[in-house]
Amino acid sequence: xxxxxxxxxxxxxxxxxxxxxxxxxxxxxxxxVGYIPYVKRIPVREGLTLHATDNRVxxxxxxxxxxxxxxxxQVVVVSSGDPGVFAMASAVFETLEKNPAFGSIQIEIMxxxxxxxxxxxxxxxxxxxxxxxxxxxxxxKPWATVERRLRLAAQADFAMALYNPRSAARPHQFxxxxxxxxxxxxxxxxxxxxxxxTTPEERITVMSVTEADADMADMRTVVLVGNxxxxxxxxxxxxxxxAE
Amino acid sequence: xxxxxxxxxxxxxxxxxxxxxxxxxxxxxxxxVGYIPYVKRIPVREGLTLHATDNRVxxxxxxxxxxxxxxxxQVVVVSSGDPGVFAMASAVFETLEKNPAFGSIQIEIMxxxxxxxxxxxxxxxxxxxxxxxxxxxxxxKPWATVERRLRLAAQADFAMALYNPRSAARPHQFxxxxxxxxxxxxxxxxxxxxxxxTTPEERITVMSVTEADADMADMRTVVLVGNxxxxxxxxxxxxxxxAE
Numbered sequence: 001x002x003x004x005x006x007x008x009x010x011x012x013x014x015x016x017x018x019x020x021x022x023x024x025x026x027x028x029x030x031x032x033v034g035y036i037p038y039v040k041r042i043p044v045r046e047g048l049t050l051h052a053t054d055n056r057v058x059x060x061x062x063x064x065x066x067x068x069x070x071x072x073x074q075v076v077v078v079s080s081g082d083p084g085v086f087a088m089a090s091a092v093f094e095t096l097e098k099n100p101a102f103g104s105i106q107i108e109i110m111x112x113x114x115x116x117x118x119x120x121x122x123x124x125x126x127x128x129x130x131x132x133x134x135x136x137x138x139x140x141k142p143w144a145t146v147e148r149r150l151r152l153a154a155q156a157d158f159a160m161a162l163y164n165p166r167s168a169a170r171p172h173q174f175x176x177x178x179x180x181x182x183x184x185x186x187x188x189x190x191x192x193x194x195x196x197x198t199t200p201e202e203r204i205t206v207m208s209v210t211e212a213d214a215d216m217a218d219m220r221t222v223v224l225v226g227n228x229x230x231x232x233x234x235x236x237x238x239x240x241x242x243a244e
Numbered sequence: 245x246x247x248x249x250x251x252x253x254x255x256x257x258x259x260x261x262x263x264x265x266x267x268x269x270x271x272x273x274x275x276x277v278g279y280i281p282y283v284k285r286i287p288v289r290e291g292l293t294l295h296a297t298d299n300r301v302x303x304x305x306x307x308x309x310x311x312x313x314x315x316x317x318q319v320v321v322v323s324s325g326d327p328g329v330f331a332m333a334s335a336v337f338e339t340l341e342k343n344p345a346f347g348s349i350q351i352e353i354m355x356x357x358x359x360x361x362x363x364x365x366x367x368x369x370x371x372x373x374x375x376x377x378x379x380x381x382x383x384x385k386p387w388a389t390v391e392r393r394l395r396l397a398a399q400a401d402f403a404m405a406l407y408n409p410r411s412a413a414r415p416h417q418f419x420x421x422x423x424x425x426x427x428x429x430x431x432x433x434x435x436x437x438x439x440x441x442t443t444p445e446e447r448i449t450v451m452s453v454t455e456a457d458a459d460m461a462d463m464r465t466v467v468l469v470g471n472x473x474x475x476x477x478x479x480x481x482x483x484x485x486x487a488e
Contacts (some may be wrong), residue, residue, distance in 0.1 A: 005488045021263070082361045089368070111365040120355070132400075244385070
């Protein structure tokens, strides 16, 4: 089976953040595959079939996309943000590994502006020094691993971007994350809740971890945590380039 | 002093990765300010003055940009990649903090595709699970801090993106980084050297840390290091979404 499968990032929400490379790939596509809210962002046109599926079916979605690519269709899998950051690219390679029959399909990944970079830009430069990105969902890893990484990240004095901070299925875990941050980073550490960043529903709030409450995050929120030196200057938040 | 200063990311090198938002800002600019190789990427046109300066003068560059913005010019500061990741955004806020007279200038940051995301996309999805970004330059922090962060990142089992791995001024440090990675991550850990990614000079190599040599990196290289589960599938490299 030959064919080409393209996996693209649509950026955080505003179409002005979609790269021309991705726009060109979408213009040539016969089939667009992805999670419902991301596929909704693609304009309907003649010759293009949209395949929108629910969350948590990433592997089935990848199989479907690879099958259509093998059949000679021009298939584009869409992710929000960057496809390589907690999104579809890894699921496609996992599917490729499990299904050697897809081995000769060429996979092309097109990067995008991931949520943490857009959120950081909206408040200033909180990721201006060494930082890490942690997916707080425990769908795919034990919760103990999440807690351990948070503590090591704090000890390394990384600024942090926390993806998928909260869902209806696990309302208590983000409260636990805030407790860990207060314990490891002290009460004054700055935290940013960036919801639906760059969309009309955008809502961004900056405060100390002491003031933060678990209800401030939902699945459309990316949370940024400063390092020990992150500070406010006027209405902005930034992390200095230098460190002790 | 009022005025607006825009700080943008040009992406890793290929113009097809510049966001339309950034393209629009550049089209309105009267002055573009930045490090020589980034300013070279901006087409000359009537009404636009290019101000290219050498490396390591980030704060002088920021003062100059803020002064022109205060004088009513439409100033765009250009960075490679994303301006908030080891680039000019943080230097602009540092300058703002040191010069309260610039306090009423509005700063707008426009995100971009940072090098690690473009490099990851070229090889597959090596940053598909929790990861960190570390600037290996010790211009702005003690070398001991770099070493400590590398060890904690390895202990957290983060995939890693290492920016500014090597310069002529510090040829021995990257060899030391490779030693630390072998020690903390074992001999088989996968490493990617991505040089001049998305440009005509792009060169990407994947190997184990045992096979890696310090000469494989220079200042145009971003280095990616897998986590314990990062593996090859066909010609690709990916990190599974799940973890133990």
